[in-house]
Amino acid sequence: MLEVYEVFGQKASGEPHMHVGSVLAGDRELAYVLAKECFARREEYVSLWVVARRHVRKTSPEDAQMIPHTTDRRYRLGEGYRISVERWRALQARRRAEAAARDGAEP
Amino acid sequence: MTGRGGPLRHVLLSLADDELVLGHRDSEWTAFAPFIEEDVALASIAQDELSHAAVYLRLLAEAEPDAPEDERDPDRLTFLRGPEAFRNARLLERPNGDWAYTCVRHLAYDLFDDLRLKALARSGYRPLAEAVDRLAREERYHLVHGRTWLARLGEAEGEARERLALAVGAVMADAPGLFEESPEDELAVAAGIVPAGPAALAAPWAEAMRAELAPIGLADRVPPPETLVRDARGDGPKGPLGGRRGRHTDDLSALLSALGEVYRSDPRASW
């Protein structure tokens, strides 16, 4: 019985393996041997992985609804901290004002 | 929103406080969950619950623009209110206990919240109906997460099974608190804010809970709906009821004193 194997390829040393497609084969060894020419005959890869599709837990359309977060997550992102620039400016203004007050108070 | 403030406020605070208190409890697990991957997952659920509380509190601020700051600012509502002003069910303020209790309580609550959000999608108060659609997507993960855990712990034998059975018993004893009615609920129904009071959710919840527990042989632990809405033990210091009317256990007082520790040291300061 032939089954589907998902193929992952690494384009250069140190890079992650990315999904590149799939092949039909009767077992994992043959899937690997066939994947080499199906995917690496023109594109350059330095490593390939194959895994039987039945071992992959995929996202159903229903699951897909729950994957993205839908409420405010700015506290996790750089944009949640743009206000720091204003805090810095306000602090500098305050320091200048305090310094001016000190100077003014000196005889 | 004059005239609507009472019941709307009650509905929004019940929603916000359930999420806030449970999110706080979840956050207590951070760095201490049974293993690392789960630690990450539960910390996200905690963030969802806390973010949802913030969404409800902002709805309240928008609904009552003329209310004093202490009664409408989300941070002031979170950090300065005393326990008598909280409207969460008592189930959610109980300490975390073990991992089995945490999982069962979460699933029990998530099933309830799922039904509540479905009902609120038909709320006559538009801002609320619009918000719940967004929140329900994140809540869906909580359901899937809780369900998967319950099944795994239920399939295991020995200690896991014993702890799970104890946890189901403890959670079911407090479940009536989720369906507790208060005088504002009738007004909320009349004003079209909610299609029905919380007691109406007891029967579908019991059915959903039984369906989750049936595969692991614990469905008989779910109280019948009539018991859920007419619990004889009432709101004594240990009982399940009182939360929706601001009568809480010492567990909530302890939680709130930690929650407000820094903010209350100077409520006028910027933090």
Place this chain on the structure above:
Amino acid sequence: MAQTEVERTEAEDPRLREFEARIERGEKIEADDWMPEEYRRQCLRLILTHANSEIMGALPEGEWITRAPTLHRKLAVLAKVQDEIGHAQLIYRVAEDLAQPYGKTREDFIEDLVAGRAKFHNVFSYPAPTWADVGVIAWLVDGAALVTQSSLLETSYGPYARILKRICAEEAIHLKHGEDIVLTLAGGTEAQRAMLQGALDRWWRPLLHFFGPPDEVSPNTARAMRWRIRLKSNEEMRQQFLSRYVPKIWGMGFTVPDPGLRRDEATGRWEYSDPDWDEFWRVVKGDGPLTAKRLALRRLSHEEGRWVREALARPKAAA
């Protein structure tokens, strides 16, 4: 370290020459590739210290999740501690694959950690008694960690280099979160400003210690550099840290507790008073102010979670 039989044999191994040539060409080494025993051991030590530090690093700030003073801060501290745990997840997985020939699993690593047999960064043995400590930790401890971790982005061990990209990106956000807390306190009430100065005073010495003592040129270090496991010396990283943060602290109108700290305008190098390296050695050997207490906390949660891990590992009995 005495050369083992394996290492002597390896020195004559033609695979060693090929391995070093690969590193020379800038190639990355993968978990299944042949590597000298000493390379595996050194990588594993570095990576495990990092993993242990992430999980121990969750504790000082974790104590403040329940007490953070605004909803935004509460979410941000929670998310940050979650990220640290998430980093431990990534790093322990890399360590586990690397330790496969030794048959060691994550469970073993954690057992080693909670039994006090493993190393983690000195800074996580110190108390965080005020809210300002949360800001200083997220700004300066994470700032120090970012200096170290960025220096490792080009490390020769591929799996570690890959996860470090994500870890560094997340640390950069933690830093902003910490800096925002610090700036808020710096611009706040007198009590808030005093709280911030107190936290800076408390953390300064552990921060100087963070990078380790100036390196001696040991054969181990030389090899770690040649094999591109590490790429910068301790002192280089400490200097980078000082250049980046001291001017900011001074610019905010705050001080660090070292009257001898100054930048030599001619060389651009920072001079600092001797930070008591004995204290550093005591702390990393397990005798820091809170080392025992925090390890006990980790041990407790490890033990309390054991039944859960066992329940998941055991397949369902045949129905």
